[in-house]
Amino acid sequence: MDQHVRSMEHKPRQYQMLSKMIAQTANSTASEFPQINPDICIVNYYTNFGKLGLHQDKDESESSLTKGLPFISISIGDTAEFLFGNTRDKDQATKINLESGDVLILGGESRLLFHGVSHVKTDTAPSWLKEETGIRPGRINLTFRQY
Ligand SMILES: O=C(O)CCC(=O)C(=O)O
Numbered sequence: 001m002d003q004h005v006r007s008m009e010h011k012p013r014q015y016q017m018l019s020k021m022i023a024q025t026a027n028s029t030a031s032e033f034p035q036i037n038p039d040i041c042i043v044n045y046y047t048n049f050g051k052l053g054l055h056q057d058k059d060e061s062e063s064s065l066t067k068g069l070p071f072i073s074i075s076i077g078d079t080a081e082f083l084f085g086n087t088r089d090k091d092q093a094t095k096i097n098l099e100s101g102d103v104l105i106l107g108g109e110s111r112l113l114f115h116g117v118s119h120v121k122t123d124t125a126p127s128w129l130k131e132e133t134g135i136r137p138g139r140i141n142l143t144f145r146q147y
């Protein structure tokens with residue numbers, strides 16, 4: 001998996017606009033979580049063999065984590081099997097499919113859940129997306145966070 005961290009202080013403007021729109025939507029639809037004003041976007045690209053082991057996201061500031069500020073994840077391309085749970089044990093984790101266009105928000109008490117990607121399902125991206133964008137096989141995931 002390739003991982004690129006984009007700090008939005010040195011941003012392409014589009015990231016900032018996208019981030020603002022996403023945060024507004026997340027803040028109003030997941031209003032049980034504290035409000036977030038994202039300043040980081042992590043972009044992951046998975047080939048069809050890509051995986052990401054169960055982990056917690058703890059690189060943000062102590063204050064961000066203590067407040068349970070959410071991260072907002074957006075999936076594009078092929079469907080991923082996404083795991084989450086209270087421990088690093090993948091056999092006990094809950095599995096869900098994240099399809100292209102899905103948005104996942106982990107915040108509040110769920111902010112430190114273990115999570116990961118067990119596999120990416122070949123050729124499951126919507127055909128219109130492939131036709132209109134020429135997106136390569138695999139999956140792109142964007143996560144917006146506040147440091
Ligand atoms: O690809 C995903 O859905 C999860 C990405 C992730 O957990 C991360 O970047 O920390």
Ligand SMILES: [Fe+2]
Nearest residue numbers: 055056057115
């Ligand atoms: Fe993560």
